[in-house]
Amino acid sequence: MKGWIPFICALSLLAGCAKDIPSPRDPGVEAKREVSIDPDTAEVLQRINAVDAYDVPELELKAEIDYARTSDDVVPFGAEEPYRKHFLEQMEYTGPGRAIPEPAQLETVKIGFIGPIEATVSVATGGRSHEEDLGVKMLQGSKLAIEHANARGGYLKRGIPFELVVKNDNGLWGASGNEIVDMAYEDEVWAILGTIDGANSHIAIRVALKAELLMINTGDTDPTFTETNIPWVARCIGDDRQQGYLLVDYMIRKLGYQRIGIIRSSNRYGRFGVREIVDSARRLGHPIALEMAYALGRDDYTLQLERLKAANVEAIVHWGDARESAVILNQMRSMGMQQPYFASDRTISDEFVELAGDNAEGVISASSWNPNRDDAQLEAFRRAFRERFDEEPETYAAHAYDGMNMLIWAVQVAGLNRAKIRDVLAHRKQPWPGVTGDIPLSATLDDMGEVFLARFEKGDWNYLSREDLQISSGDIPVGSASGGDTASSIVE
Amino acid sequence: MARIAKNALPVMLLVLLGSSVSAEPLPYVYTRWKQFTVADGLPNDHIFAVKAAGPHVWVGTENGLARIDKRTGEIETWREADGLPWKVVSAIDVNRKTGEVWIGLFGGGLARYSGGRFDHFTQLNSGLVNDVVYGVAVENDNVWVATTAGASRFNTLTGEWSIYTEKNAPMEEIWNYAATYNDGRVYLGVWGSGVLEFDVEKERWKVYLDPDGEMEIDLYRDDGLVHVITTGVSYVDDILWVGSYFGGSRYDGRHWRGYFNQDSGLPSDFINFVEGRSADEAWYCTDKGVGVVTDFATNTWVIYTRVPGTDSGQAVVMRDREVLKTVPMGLNIPHNYVLAADVDGNDVWIGTSKGLAWGIGEDYYAGIGGSASKASRTAATAEAGK
Numbered sequence: 085m086k087g088w089i090p091f092i093c094a095l096s097l098l099a100g101c102a103k104d105i106p107s108p109r110d111p112g113v114e115a116k117r118e119v120s121i122d123p124d125t126a127e128v129l130q131r132i133n134a135v136d137a138y139d140v141p142e143l144e145l146k147a148e149i150d151y152a153r154t155s156d157d158v159v160p161f162g163a164e165e166p167y168r169k170h171f172l173e174q175m176e177y178t179g180p181g182r183a184i185p186e187p188a189q190l191e192t193v194k195i196g197f198i199g200p201i202e203a204t205v206s207v208a209t210g211g212r213s214h215e216e217d218l219g220v221k222m223l224q225g226s227k228l229a230i231e232h233a234n235a236r237g238g239y240l241k242r243g244i245p246f247e248l249v250v251k252n253d254n255g256l257w258g259a260s261g262n263e264i265v266d267m268a269y270e271d272e273v274w275a276i277l278g279t280i281d282g283a284n285s286h287i288a289i290r291v292a293l294k295a296e297l298l299m300i301n302t303g304d305t306d307p308t309f310t311e312t313n314i315p316w317v318a319r320c321i322g323d324d325r326q327q328g329y330l331l332v333d334y335m336i337r338k339l340g341y342q343r344i345g346i347i348r349s350s351n352r353y354g355r356f357g358v359r360e361i362v363d364s365a366r367r368l369g370h371p372i373a374l375e376m377a378y379a380l381g382r383d384d385y386t387l388q389l390e391r392l393k394a395a396n397v398e399a400i401v402h403w404g405d406a407r408e409s410a411v412i413l414n415q416m417r418s419m420g421m422q423q424p425y426f427a428s429d430r431t432i433s434d435e436f437v438e439l440a441g442d443n444a445e446g447v448i449s450a451s452s453w454n455p456n457r458d459d460a461q462l463e464a465f466r467r468a469f470r471e472r473f474d475e476e477p478e479t480y481a482a483h484a485y486d487g488m489n490m491l492i493w494a495v496q497v498a499g500l501n502r503a504k505i506r507d508v509l510a511h512r513k514q515p516w517p518g519v520t521g522d523i524p525l526s527a528t529l530d531d532m533g534e535v536f537l538a539r540f541e542k543g544d545w546n547y548l549s550r551e552d553l554q555i556s557s558g559d560i561p562v563g564s565a566s567g568g569d570t571a572s573s574i575v576e
Numbered sequence: 577m578a579r580i581a582k583n584a585l586p587v588m589l590l591v592l593l594g595s596s597v598s599a600e601p602l603p604y605v606y607t608r609w610k611q612f613t614v615a616d617g618l619p620n621d622h623i624f625a626v627k628a629a630g631p632h633v634w635v636g637t638e639n640g641l642a643r644i645d646k647r648t649g650e651i652e653t654w655r656e657a658d659g660l661p662w663k664v665v666s667a668i669d670v671n672r673k674t675g676e677v678w679i680g681l682f683g684g685g686l687a688r689y690s691g692g693r694f695d696h697f698t699q700l701n702s703g704l705v706n707d708v709v710y711g712v713a714v715e716n717d718n719v720w721v722a723t724t725a726g727a728s729r730f731n732t733l734t735g736e737w738s739i740y741t742e743k744n745a746p747m748e749e750i751w752n753y754a755a756t757y758n759d760g761r762v763y764l765g766v767w768g769s770g771v772l773e774f775d776v777e778k779e780r781w782k783v784y785l786d787p788d789g790e791m792e793i794d795l796y797r798d799d800g801l802v803h804v805i806t807t808g809v810s811y812v813d814d815i816l817w818v819g820s821y822f823g824g825s826r827y828d829g830r831h832w833r834g835y836f837n838q839d840s841g842l843p844s845d846f847i848n849f850v851e852g853r854s855a856d857e858a859w860y861c862t863d864k865g866v867g868v869v870t871d872f873a874t875n876t877w878v879i880y881t882r883v884p885g886t887d888s889g890q891a892v893v894m895r896d897r898e899v900l901k902t903v904p905m906g907l908n909i910p911h912n913y914v915l916a917a918d919v920d921g922n923d924v925w926i927g928t929s930k931g932l933a934w935g936i937g938e939d940y941y942a943g944i945g946g947s948a949s950k951a952s953r954t955a956a957t958a959e960a961g962k
Contacts, residue, residue, distance in 0.1 A: 137930055138911060139884050151792045166793035168802070168836055170822055175846070178863045179913040180621075180930045261708035261724040265683025269664060286751055287724050290767060291708060294624075294666070294682065308768075311791040312805060313821040313846060 119240065119496050124513040129497065132507045137180035143511050145174040146527040152307075152325055153532065153557055158332075158364040174510070174527045175315035181296050181503030192247035193239040193500065195491055196267040197226050198278030198288060199303070200254040213254045214380055214405055215280050217435075218480045222303050223250065224473050225484030226277055232468070233492045240496060249273050253284045260284035261291050268295035275300070275491045275505055277484060282306035282352040289317045298494070298506040302487035303480050305429070305452065306356045310530040316506055318529035320490060320518065321483045324403075324428070326535045327450035328360035331426055333555045334448075334537060335399055336368050343373040345397035345423075347388050347412060349404035350377040357403040357428055373397050378408070385412050386419075393421055402427045410439030417443050424448070429479065432538055432545055444540045451536040452479065453520040454547040465519040486518030600900050601944040603870035605878055605891045606924065606935035609908045613931040617651035618642050621910075623927030624682070628920035629670040634677055635932055636665030636916075641679060641689075654694075661687050661696040667712040667755075669719070676732075678719050680709035686721050686730075697730070703737020704728050711755035715762055715776060722752035727764055745772060746783040748804075754849075758811045765806035771818055784816075784827070794822070797834040801825050808861075810852035817858040819847035824860055826872065835860075835869070841877020841894040842867040843912075851917040856943055859924065861914035866926060871943045876900075880908050880926075880935075909933045 121129070131141040151171050156162060200219035230248045238245035249271045253260035260279060267273045268291065276292065279285045280303040292299040293314045300318045301309060307325035310317060335341045344365060348354030354377060362372050374395040376388035389412070392400060400416065400423050402409050409431040416425070424446070431449040440447070455462070455478075465485060469477040477485070490509060493516075498504035515524035515533070526532045537553065538545040550556060612635075613621050619640030627634045635642040640655040640663055654660040662684020669678050677689040685698035685707040697704050704721060711722035721728045726741035741750045747769045754765030762774040770785040786804050788795035794802045801818060808819030818825040823845045824835035837845050844864035852858040856872040865881035879892045889908030893901040910931030918925045922937035 138882060140912075160790040160793055161788065161795050164795060166788075166795050167797045167834075168794040168823065168838070170792050170794075170803075176863070180911055261706060262683055265664070265708060269683065283749075286749070286768065287708075290710075290724060290751060290753070291683075308791055 120493070121497055122512075122514050125497060125508055125511075128508055128511045129504075132182055132498075132504050135182055137183035140176065140178045141182070141507075143176070143507065144513075145176065146511075146525070147173050148527050152526070152530070154329070155557070158329075158367045160363070162367065170313070171311065171528045174529075175313055177296075177315045177503060177506060177510075179296060179503065182501060182507070184501055184503070186500040190242065190244060190500070192245050193242075193495060194247045194249050194271055194273040195230065195488070195495075196249045196251065196264075196271065196273035196276035196278070197223060198251045198253045198260060198263055198267070198276060198284075199223060200252065200280055200284075201250070202252045202254055204252075204254045216254070218280050218303060218430075219252075219254075221478055221480035222278075222280065222484040224469070225302075225477065225481035225486075226488045228465075228469060228472055228481075229485050229488035229492060231472070233489075239500075241499060246492065246495075251278075253279045253281070253288070261287045264288045264291040264297075264299075265295070268292075268297050273297070274495055274500060274502060277302060277487050277491060280304050280480070282309065282356060285309050286312075289314050292316050297502055298491070298509065300487045300491055300509075302483040306352065307360060308356060310526075310528040315510065318490075318509060318525060320487045320516065320523045320525075320531050321479075321520075322452035322531055322533060322535040324357040324450075325360045326532075327429060327452065328358070329364065330535050330537060330550065330555070331401065331450050332361055332364040332368070333550075334553060335401075335426065336365060336370055338553065338555055339399075341398045342370045343395070343397045344370070344399050344401060345373050345392040345395055346375040346401045346403070347385070347392060348375070348377055348402065349408065350379050353405075354403045358401065361401060378404075380405075380408070383411055385415050388412075389416055389419055389421065393419060397423060399424045399426060402431070404428070405430050406433040406436040407439060410436045410444075413440050413443050413447065426450075429538075432479065437540070437543075445542075447540045449538045449540075449545075451538045451545075451547060452531075453482070453533075454536050454549070455479075455482065455520075456545070456547050457521070459519070459521075461517070462519045482520050483518075486516065486520050486523060489518070490516050490523075600895065602893055602901060603876050603878055603944050604937065604939075604941050605893065605903050606880070606908070606937055606940075607891075607903065607905050608936040608938070609889070609906070610934040610936065611907060611910050611931055612644065612651070612934070613910065617653065618932065619653045619655055621931050622929050623932050624664070624666045624915055625668045625680070626916045626918050626925045626927040626932065627668040627670055628918050628923075628925055629672070629675075629677075633918075633920070633925055633934075634668045634670065635927070636668050636679065638665075639663045641665050654689075659694045661685065661694055666709055667722075669712045669714045671714045671719075671732075674732075678712045678714060680712040680721065681707070682710075683708050685709065686712070686719075703730065703739060705739045705741065710753045711765070713755040713757040713762065715757035720755045720757065720762055720764075722755040722764055722766075724751055726750045727752045727755065746781050747772065753807050754809045756809050756811055759814070761811055763809040763811050763816060765809040765818065767805050767807070770801050770804045771806055771809055771816070773816075794834065794836075797836070797839070798832050800832050802834040802836070807847055808850035810850050810858065812852040813855035815852060815855040817850045817852040819850035819860060821846050823847070824850065824858075826858070826869075828855070833872075839896065840867070840875060841869065841879050841892075843879050843881065848915045849917060851919055853919045854942060859917045859919070859926075861917050861926070863913050865912045866909060866914050866917065874944065876944055882907065882909055882912050908935070 135141045199222045200215040204213050230246050234245045251263040275298040285304040305324045307323045427449045429451050494505045494509040498508045515522040524532050536547045538547050620637035622638035625636030633644040643652045662681040664682035666682035667680030679687040688695040705728045706723035706725035708724040713720045717733045719730045729738040749768035751767035753767045764772040773782040787800040803820045803822035806820045810817040816827040826833040844862040846863040849861040860867040868878045877894045882889050891903040911928040913929040916927030922940035924935040926933040
């Protein structure tokens with residue numbers, strides 16, 4: 085999808101006010117002001133505006149041959165043709181919501197935000213909360229997108245500003261559900277962005293389904309998030325399935341490792357994050373030698389590491405937060421374990437680098453994007469983020485900025501109707517040109533954009549694509565992808 | 577004060593013509609339907625729950641509670657201003673012994689309506705595990721509540737609450753979606769954790785999952801639940817009927833049977849709710865109409881839909897995927913996005929996202945036995961009405 089240049093036609097479908105919306109490629113307030121509607125979206129708009137409450141518009145459904153670009157040799161029960169395959173065709177919304185008229189009196193256009201922004205103890209997240217740092221970044225990215233939209237005129241059809249309704253999802257006993265209900269029925273938001281924790285995300289999307297409210301996720305990489313057949317859910321961050329596939333392709337197909345060990349957090353992030361790695365490794369004939377889980381909040385991982393050491397593994401994969409990743413790595417090295425260290429994308433953080441010190445050198449993490457790429461839009465976003473928050477944007481901020489811009493675009497195009505907002509985003513054919521890269525949505529409305537491996541070298545993360553790594557997607561004979569590489573000699 | 581509205585006059589809906597004629601024994605087809613919407617006095621057209629109890633039918637909507645008197649057609653409604661603790665009513669069950677109505681509130685906890693008064697239970701004033709309630713089931717003197725963060729059981733005699741989560745029940749996930757009770761067993765439909773069975777006498781749990789363990793496939797149709805993301809459960813005549821967003825299931829205690837759009841009369845695999853009538857008949861509420869398996873043994877179905885672009889409905893009789901008969905009729909269900917159903921003797925109630933339907937089954941018969949004569953009698957009755 086690199087280099088894709090959308091054919092954009094600026095249609096004045098929002099009568100008299102289709103002038104002030106920036107192209108998604110221009111995040112700054114100086115950007116060109118127009119509603120960008122490609123011809124396919126214009127067709128969607130025409131069809132959804134033509135139906136009443138009782139008819140379902142004829143919209144082309146996204147279709148795929150292979151779910152999630154899974155290569156044949158790692159599909160479940162590969163030797164057996166399943167009776168039923170799911171997720172190959174996009175889900176429809178068949179309800180009457182498109183006929184609901186825009187409300188007459190509004191002072192703002194409310195968009196919901198839900199994420200872990202306040203520290204607490206949470207059943208859903210397995211005890212003490214631990215994702216506030218990520219949630220605050222996500223909120224910053226969301227705020228910036230809202231502020232940029234308002235600087236360009238807000239909701240152009242009415243000339244009123246967008247308003248961000250902010251909720252915390254770290255509360256007790258599945259609070260995210262209550263918060264989504266409030267946003268749907270009390271705050272009356274038009275769409276929602278959130279969350280990060282997998283458990284809270286699943287709670288939230290069930291509510292969004294019943295309340296018929298679009299929810300876009302920018303920070304939960306749990307593969308099962310979009311494997312729910314809910315037509316009201318989208319995600320704009322590469323998930324752990326895609327990240328896991330790339331790690332497995334690199335570790336097993338390219339480097340030829342046969343004994344890999346896993347250490348992961350015992351929460352849902354760790355449990356589901358490694359699932360595709362475990363399954364793929366087994367299906368490729370090299371099952372994970374040992375998988376060890378740890379409870380959050382501990383500093384001593386001796387038990388897990390001693391067992392991994394005894395298992396004589398060639399490489400270790402960690403799936404958990406940045407702090408734990410650094411502590412585990414340091415303990416590994418102090419125990420004399422010199423195995424290559426692979427990790428999930430949360431390891432890519434200043435916290436990890438600071439805590440790991442010299443041990444960070446050579447660590448390889450999966451990444452849902454390449455923040456080092458040369459891209460004017462990304463640079464403009466970085467500049468704006470620095471000016472606004474006096475710090476560098478990271479993964480959660482950047483993806484939230486993209487996700488919020490996608491929602492804002494959908495609202496501007498569709499108008500104030502929840503079903504139509506869902507429609508224009510769900511049936512958008514062109515990838516969203518985000519600051520994190522192109523975001524093509526799959527049949528399950530999941531982000532099928534490119535994912536990367538990041539290697540920490542000489543104080544910086546170096547991001548490598550499949551092309552850089554000389555690993556194509558699909559079936560590749562194990563150990564023969566390119567040959568001769570080791571974890572410390574990645575092809576660049 | 578609750579508002580009382582007169583319902584519109586019943587509408588007799590007729591069988592006009594069968595578009596195809598089959599010599600096959602046919603199941604009963606509901607041809608008399610009556611609709612209820614805001615225009616008739618409902619507080620809202622988006623129906624989340626319906627429960628028939630004696631002469632009354634309780635209706636939960638996105639903005640209020642209603643009670644229809646079947647004898648008079650009167651509709652009484654409650655909104656927050658009338659004492660209803662929260663406007664979104666997502667589940668209803670009635671204690672047949674006491675007459676108490678238990679009301680699941682979507683984001684508002686649990687309410688009991690009795691003696692003209694609402695009692696309100698929330699996660700802050702009771703043992704209710706979460707305020708986002710998806711299902712309610714009366715079990716003897718207990719009330720089970722399926723919430724988004726576990727299940728709660730309230731003993732109405734002692735006031736004691738029990739909470740069931742991953743800590744003390746075989747819930748891999750705690751996202752409860754549905755609850756039902758019958759014949760000594762409580763069943764919970766748990767999103768991501770299949771179906772949980774609770775034996776009331778033995779106080780033991782049993783869990784049913786999709787044996788292949790994969791989200792993106794169902795490896796074999798009849799090896800267990802078709803998927804772990806379950807949305808509806810119904811237990812009747814020793815048969816467990818299950819709905820999911822990926823198809824339906826039937827379990828007789830020994831054998832499973834899966835249902836998909838590709839091999840049955842299911843109008844869609846996206847099932848919002850299921851209501852079993854017997855071991856042979858179940859009503860699957862989908863996003864594309866109601867699919868009724870009317871005779872399990874022969875896989876015979878009747879699919880009720882509103883015909884797009886018209887004010888008419890139709891019923892399609894199918895065996896496997898073969899259409900046996902199409903019955904055009906006046907409006908049957910108000911909308912094809914169907915969210916709730918309840919069997920009420922020979923009648924049925926269908927809740928949709930755009931109104932409620934009452935299917936009147938004066939001469940209902942089960943299965944397909946004696947269908948030729950009864951079908952012709954039905955048609956004759958309709959013709960006479962016309």
